[in-house]
Amino acid sequence: MTRAWPLACCAVVVLGPLTVAAQETSLRADERLVLEWHGDNRNGQTTDDHYGLALQRLTLTGASGALRTSAQIDGELFWDAPTADYEDAGRLERVAVEYDMPLRGGDLTVTTGDFHRQLGRGLVLSLRRVDEVGQDVTLQGGQLAWSGDTLDVDVFAGRTNAAEFDAVSQHAVNDPHDVVAGGAATLRQLTPLQLSLGVFGMHMRPRESLVPAYGQDHMSALGASLEGAAPSGIAAFYVEADWQGRHVAGDGTMAKALYGTLDLNLGALAVQIEGLWLDDFFVRGSRNSAVGTAFDYAQPPTLERIDQEVIDNTNTRGGRVRLSYALLDGALVPYANLMVRENDPGEDTQLDQVHAYGGAEWNYDGGRARLNLSAGARDEVQDGQTFKAMKHAEGDWLSPIGGGHALHISATHEERRLESKAYRRGSSVAGLEKGGLGAVSVEVGYDTSDPSDEVRRLFVAGILAWEPTDAITLRSTVGSQRGGLKCVAGVCRDFPEFSGARLEIVGRGDLL
Amino acid sequence: MKRLLPPFALMLCAQAYASDAPTAAPATTSVSTAAPATDLAPAASRTPLGDFSLRTLDGKKARLSDARGKVVLVSFWATWCQPCKQELPFLDALAKKYADKGLVVWAINTDGPKTLADVRRVLSTRGLTLPVLLDDDGAVAGRLNPRVAMPLSIYVDRAGRRALEHEGYAPGDEAAIEQRLVALLAEAAPTP
Numbered sequence: 289m290t291r292a293w294p295l296a297c298c299a300v301v302v303l304g305p306l307t308v309a310a311q312e313t314s315l316r317a318d319e320r321l322v323l324e325w326h327g328d329n330r331n332g333q334t335t336d337d338h339y340g341l342a343l344q345r346l347t348l349t350g351a352s353g354a355l356r357t358s359a360q361i362d363g364e365l366f367w368d369a370p371t372a373d374y375e376d377a378g379r380l381e382r383v384a385v386e387y388d389m390p391l392r393g394g395d396l397t398v399t400t401g402d403f404h405r406q407l408g409r410g411l412v413l414s415l416r417r418v419d420e421v422g423q424d425v426t427l428q429g430g431q432l433a434w435s436g437d438t439l440d441v442d443v444f445a446g447r448t449n450a451a452e453f454d455a456v457s458q459h460a461v462n463d464p465h466d467v468v469a470g471g472a473a474t475l476r477q478l479t480p481l482q483l484s485l486g487v488f489g490m491h492m493r494p495r496e497s498l499v500p501a502y503g504q505d506h507m508s509a510l511g512a513s514l515e516g517a518a519p520s521g522i523a524a525f526y527v528e529a530d531w532q533g534r535h536v537a538g539d540g541t542m543a544k545a546l547y548g549t550l551d552l553n554l555g556a557l558a559v560q561i562e563g564l565w566l567d568d569f570f571v572r573g574s575r576n577s578a579v580g581t582a583f584d585y586a587q588p589p590t591l592e593r594i595d596q597e598v599i600d601n602t603n604t605r606g607g608r609v610r611l612s613y614a615l616l617d618g619a620l621v622p623y624a625n626l627m628v629r630e631n632d633p634g635e636d637t638q639l640d641q642v643h644a645y646g647g648a649e650w651n652y653d654g655g656r657a658r659l660n661l662s663a664g665a666r667d668e669v670q671d672g673q674t675f676k677a678m679k680h681a682e683g684d685w686l687s688p689i690g691g692g693h694a695l696h697i698s699a700t701h702e703e704r705r706l707e708s709k710a711y712r713r714g715s716s717v718a719g720l721e722k723g724g725l726g727a728v729s730v731e732v733g734y735d736t737s738d739p740s741d742e743v744r745r746l747f748v749a750g751i752l753a754w755e756p757t758d759a760i761t762l763r764s765t766v767g768s769q770r771g772g773l774k775c776v777a778g779v780c781r782d783f784p785e786f787s788g789a790r791l792e793i794v795g796r797g798d799l800l
Numbered sequence: 801m802k803r804l805l806p807p808f809a810l811m812l813c814a815q816a817y818a819s820d821a822p823t824a825a826p827a828t829t830s831v832s833t834a835a836p837a838t839d840l841a842p843a844a845s846r847t848p849l850g851d852f853s854l855r856t857l858d859g860k861k862a863r864l865s866d867a868r869g870k871v872v873l874v875s876f877w878a879t880w881c882q883p884c885k886q887e888l889p890f891l892d893a894l895a896k897k898y899a900d901k902g903l904v905v906w907a908i909n910t911d912g913p914k915t916l917a918d919v920r921r922v923l924s925t926r927g928l929t930l931p932v933l934l935d936d937d938g939a940v941a942g943r944l945n946p947r948v949a950m951p952l953s954i955y956v957d958r959a960g961r962r963a964l965e966h967e968g969y970a971p972g973d974e975a976a977i978e979q980r981l982v983a984l985l986a987e988a989a990p991t992p
Contacts, residue, residue: 404937758839
């Protein structure tokens, strides 16, 4: 990443003088410091116990007139690391310079350094800003984007730059540096249905070819989308079709994808329909050194709820329907959802997935209190046999109790079966919150998937959050927390069990 | 790396000082004596937010610099964020109540491809009409909300400067939110 410095410096030198007038200038810092001590998490492994970690991320953002800059500095420091896989490091992770200028009735934005880019609904390319749970990947290069009232056009090129610390495994990630170039054009607000027509494409050359002796791997993809909404708001739709050509280890493969959504707003009743067809469609780059699998640069919709894992989303077809009914002026919304998917349709490995769930979201007491309840069942069947099954229930209740305090209780419970093994998993959090001050909570989790004595099945943790000012937040956790799949901010990762103490300090404010 | 930690600790202290100082100072620059006391930064110490441009759900272009002269409340949200969905109806009501006073509320949606299809449903079932801006790739969140905290509200004054940033939503926050907006709306528009 250190080679980004010359790039950024050149951009500043070239673009800086364009800021001809004296402008108000800002420089803002956002710092997150995490101090952790890991005890014995009793997960049957000894390679992730008894060590300390200091993890920090400093983000600086500046603005002066039409010029915007940003930088991200990350670092990790371990104490008593159990293996050499836990490495001390500090680096300049991200640098970006953006400049806006008027051009032909629109705005031209020039970006150099690190930037995120997604095409369509993420089937062809999805390099999005994600939090520390996800693997944040940017393109390090340049982008030219022109935006008018009804037309957007952009071209971009760069190499992929991954955040070099995987917060889940706590191991280092080597930069993939796969080369990606592409562009998009979208024409908007075409009458009579406010139609938007988009076309986009990308080309990728991974740094690591699967079999170097067969030459350089590469792939190209093209997509088109059409989106529209009736002015009355009664209906809206989005459809996207994508084509892909992959050249891997000397073999060429063509792949296709189709995705669509339809929203019907029929008074109190809202109908949502979503369909997905992926025919061997994926965008993978070089190997992620922390997890051992290839970087996935696409993130197609899965049809599943965000807290549900999807084993494979490359060769699948399916759909879902959701009915929602608004009561009490939208304060109470009961709903039902049915999802059906086929993975590897027509293959020996075909897996049929069905997930049905329903529930209600209720805001009451003038919107200050909420109660959300849901429950459902999910089955995955292979060769006529249930491969995986789950029944689940969730609840989330927040209610003011006077004096600015609120009681917050949330719980999840899953009855799971994987082939012949049945187990239970869940967690509950009960907390007392005070707006503008913080919260004190107790979390109890359980996981009976491993019956052996040396593995922990019950987890208890205390959590204290304190907001001394709007600019500083502290959050401490002491105890043990269950591992397994957790979805945070839209990203699902398999977390290891945690046992120990953690202190997170967040501070932000203007430096200039 | 070991040499990096002390500067970061100093940085935290500096931020605490920098953020405390405006809060503690009296709001002497407010032009209206009727404006309620709030935790907004004094006008003299505010800095520009930096321009950004996004498309609304119905395809219109929304650019912060085009809203100069208005008070803008920028709120980051997602369909899977329960506090966000609890806060949105309140923000929607504020947007309507103070529209003619010069308030604009922009709800910047940060849903990824897995949940983006849910945005219209969440709005329609709750009868929400406030402008929703789509930050598909998180480019604006990356600058203004680098930890992707949600909900996160940024109060922008009529001159395009950040007056306050507040993370989270808890019952009882409604009065403070409205007070801040009333105070910002009472300030004079910048001279062209």
